[in-house]
Amino acid sequence: MKTMYLLGAVAAASLLVACGGDSADNLGVVDNTPARGALIQSPPPRTAFFTAGDFAAKLNASANGRNLLAVAGTPKCGVDVQYIKYGTVGGAGEATDATGALMTPSGGPDCTGSRPIVLYAHGTTTVKSYNLANLLDETSAAYSEAALIAAVYAAQGFIVVAPNYAGYDASKLAYHPYLNADQESKDMMDALSAARKALPGLIQPVKDNGKLFITGYSQGGHVAMATHKAMQAAGQTVTASAPMSGPYALAAFGDAVYYGNVNLGSTLFTPLLINSYQKAYGNIYSQLTDIYEPAYASGIDTLLPTDTPLSSLLAPGGKLPQTALFSRTPPTAPAGSPPSLQPTLNAISPPTTPPELAPLFALGFGTSNLITNQSRLNYLLDALANPDGAVPKLTNALPPANPANPMRVAAKKNDLRNWTPTRPVLLCAGSGDPTVFYNVNTQLMQGFWSSPSPAAPAAGLLTVLNVDSAPTGASDPYAAAKAGFAQAKAGTALAAVAAGASDGGASAVVQAYHGGLVPPFCNAAARGFFQQVTASGL
Structure with a gap:
């Protein structure tokens, strides 16, 4: 879901000049009617290039950049974008x-050739x-995430392919197919x-060595898992994946x-989700x-994505309510x-259990609300379709058998509890996540894959990492990630x-x-997992 990496502005002005990209006039060969997977501009323009030292200096110019380096490690490779x-x-x-x-x-010996x-x-x-190709403009919305993946992966010897997605940047699509x-x-x-x-046509060409790792965060975690599933079904090579x-x-x-x-x-x-499913399936609503x-x-059906600042969208009287x-x-x-039924509806408007989450849930209710009561009721009547109208448990390993509400039908269609990986998978998350709940996502996915065959992967293929947990001992391969997360969380609280x-x-932590x-x-854990899979020869 929402990704706002807290890395801040980290580049020195001299590096912007020294490490710029190609001229916009260097168009190469342009395909204006591209088929799926076709490269529209070949060769693609280079938008930034750094030596390993340049990139380290760029990040070392700020406290947030130094924090990133502490997690990602010192760059051993230069990075071309x-x-x-x-x-x-x-x-x-x-x-x-x-x-x-x-x-x-x-640059170095582990940075060229086949990667x-x-x-x-x-x-x-x-x-x-x-x-994400804009790694020079530190004021851009994508800069922090671009810097993160450049530091964690590209500067450590991986080729990185990072789509902006249809509906974003210069895409001609007038909407984004969110969680489709x-x-x-x-x-x-x-x-x-x-x-x-x-x-093959890059200024500093590298080769694909045949190993493919798929990862992504938040929405991208769903996208990464869906991609692993689709590529496996198509018989295409996936070495390992790490949805986060x-x-x-x-x-x-x-x-x-x-x-x-x-x-x-x-x-x-x-709104992103409703618009996505209305465009794909055409039956979510008759009128807004x-x-x-x-x-x-x-x-609202054309509102998102937008370059209108969030502060304006969510301001009093703005296009969307804040919470x-x-x-x-x-x-x-x-x-x-x-x-x-009525006592049940009363009790979940908002719910007061568990008590530690009641304040968070209460933020989702108000007088200037987004979704109508009738629309919510229509959804709930489908979800509560059982003899006594009690709230079902959210711990079932399988999606609902026969949903009828259009949004619930669409959600089931895009629920990923319907496949079994044949290559290693790491699921990484934090159990205190207030945005993508750990218990009804990572844990349910783990539960589905722990159920009897055919859902369960082969032994050793699934690893689940909760970074918001204590190390299990000296042999814990993710002890550093857990300790680092605990330190970062404590530091956020102390600063507040x-x-x-x-x-x-x-x-502030929430x-x-x-x-x-x-x-x-x-x-960082995903990178270590990929390196471990490579070293093990799996």
């Missing part, structure tokens, strides 16, 4: 295009101009195909939110007020409902207290948890 454009499809299968970053290592590829999927963003597993896996595979076509903090069990996650477990950022994610309150309905997804007034049970926070820094605290440590 190319801007790729390629043909792909939209959510309804329509032909379109997309852009992305191709980062290649250069492994990391196919990386980025997290949710509302910013239309999001471009079929489309986004195709987008990733098309970006990979285009990048492989580009490799993703909404894999999408049907359960959607149910949790509508039951009142409203996640942080829901007023942004929900079927879903949204009139105060927000007009134009109130649902009404504080409970929906009214229809006539003839089981007697227990020093700035005057009266809650011990708890709110705000930073998903977008700032977890990503560096999960990405």
Whole structure:
């Protein structure tokens, strides 16, 4: 979901001059009617290039950059960044295009020749101009994530292919197919195909050594897993994958939110998701007020992604409410409902259990809410379709058998509890995540894969890492990631207290948890996992 990496501005002005990209006039060969996976501009323009020393100096110029280096390690390779454009499809299968970053290592003995590829999927963003190939402009929305993947992967000898996704940057698609597993896996595979076509023609060419690692964070965790699933089904090589903090069990996650477990950022994610599924399936609503309150309905289907700042979107009287997804007034049970239904609706508007999460859930309810009570009730009546109307448990390993509500049908279609990997997978996340809940995503995915065959992978293929847990001992391969995360979390709280926070820094930790605290440590763990898989010869 929302990804706001807290790295800050880190480049010196001299490096901007020394490490610039190609001239915009150097177009090469341009294909204006690209097929899927075709490279639109060949060779792709180089937008940035750094020696290992330059990149280290760039990051060492700020405290946040030094923090990144402490997690990622000192760069051993230079980093070249190319801007790729390629043909792909939209959510309804329509032909379109997309852009992305191709980062290649250069310099030392472990940086040239044949190198492994990391196919990386980025997290949710509302910013239309999001471009991971822009590693020079530290004011750009994508800079922090671009710097992170450059430092963790490219500067350590991996080729990185990182799509911006259809609907972002210069893509002609007028919307983004958000959490559409079929489309986004195709987008990733098309970006990979285009990048492989580009490799031989680069200024400093490198070769694909045949090892492919797939990873991504938040939305990108879902995209990464969907891509592994799709490539495996197509018989294409995947060496290993490391989905991170993703909404894999999408049907359960959607149910949790509508039951009142409203996640942080829901007023942004929900319009993206509804618009995506309306474009793909055409049956989510007949008119916008079927879903949204009139105060927000007009134009919401074309609102996101946008380059309008979040502060404007979420301001009082803005296009979206800041946190109130649902009404504080409970929906009214229809006539003839089981007697227990109205008390159930009352109890989840908002829920008060577990008590430690009640303040977070309460933020999702208000008087200027986004989703109408009737729309929420329609969803809940489908989710609560059982004899006594009690709230079902969210711990089932399988998605709902026969959902009828269009949003629940769409969520099940894009739920990833329906395949078994045949290559190693690391699931990394933090158990305190307020945005993508650990218990109804990572744990449910683990539970599905722990169930009897055919769901269970072969022994040793699945690793689950909770970075917000204590090391299990001296032999714990992820002890450093866990210890580093604990230190970063404590530092965030202490900084908030020093700035005057009266809650011990708890709110600051909640705000930073998903977008700032977890990503560096999960990405570093993913890299270690990929290196371990390579070393083991799997």
